[in-house]
Amino acid sequence: MSVLYLLVEILTAGAWKTPYSFARDSISSLGVTTCSTDSCSPLHDVMNAAFMVLGALTILGAALLHKYIPDGRTKKWILGLAVVVALSTAATGMFPANDGTFVHWTAVLPGFVARHAVLVFLAVAFWNHQRWIAVWSGLCAATGLVGAVLLLGRTLTFGLGERLTLYPLPMWMAVTGVAAILALMRRTVLKNVDMTLLGNGFITALLSLRPRRSLPPVSTDVLARRAKASV
Structure with a gap:
């Protein structure tokens, strides 16, 4: 759901x-509540509400991700930094x-720093468990850090540098969330298929155990009379 934040900006x-x-x-200009010669944002309430919602989604995402994070020192850092990012994002609004x-x-600066650190810790935590999550986290962290360096060095325009710095985390949240949903759907489908096959196999097993109908025994006298009649 964090990708909706980007749509709110547009x-x-x-x-x-x-x-x-x-x-x-x-980005902050979209949330200013007063008008000046250079900026006037009629939907500033919508933008500031989006900051707060994104902060809430960050905490919710961290809570849902908690049990999947490998145990270790980095786990506490990830959760703590996620809370810092969430509070900073909400405070921006x-x-x-x-x-x-x-x-x-x-209000803004703690989130600027913590968002890159949490991505780095995620990359470290998942490296030996889910390599694709680690690589994806590292790529997002590197993109954000490059953006921060270019922003501070004034190599890029402020708006572009700021977005290159801040966007990687909500994009990480969105892409990772979609991947988790797809994995859950696939696991559910496979489970249903397995249950169907199991059910069919169980029925087949029951049919194989059903006693076959046998003809009643025929006495030797009856067999002799049948033979005589056929002759």
């Missing part, structure tokens, strides 16, 4: 009276950019 940006640039403008630079960035 919806909110489309409501702007002045052109919104995904390459130049910040609670304290929009126009509430003050210090307050807003205090």
Whole structure:
């Protein structure tokens, strides 16, 4: 469901009276509650609500993933960092950019750092258990870190650099969630097929055990009379 957050960005940006640039403008600009010469977001309530919902989804996802994370030190770090990301994301919607630079960035910065760390820990935790999850987590972490470096170095425009930094985590959540659902569906289908085959096999076994009808015994006198009659 986290992929819906990206759709909300597109919806909110489309409501702007002045052109919104995904390459130049910040994500936080979509949530500002006041209008200025450069920015005015009519659907700021929708965007800020999306931040809060994404935070709730992050905690929910961490809770559902908890029992599948291999035991070890990294497990506690993953859950702790997921909570930090969730609270930071929700706080971004609670304290929009126009509430003050210090307050807003205090809410945003923990999530900036924690989201990359949690992906790295996920890659480490799953490396010996589910290699594809580890590789996918590492790829998302690397993409986000490259984005952060390019953003801080001002190599990219702010909007593009910020999205390259922040988008990998919700994309990780969406893709991993879809993969989990597909795996569950496949396992359910295979289980149903196995049960059907088991049921058919059980019926076949019962039929094989059913006693066959046998002809009543015929006495020797009857057989002699039949032979004589045929002659």
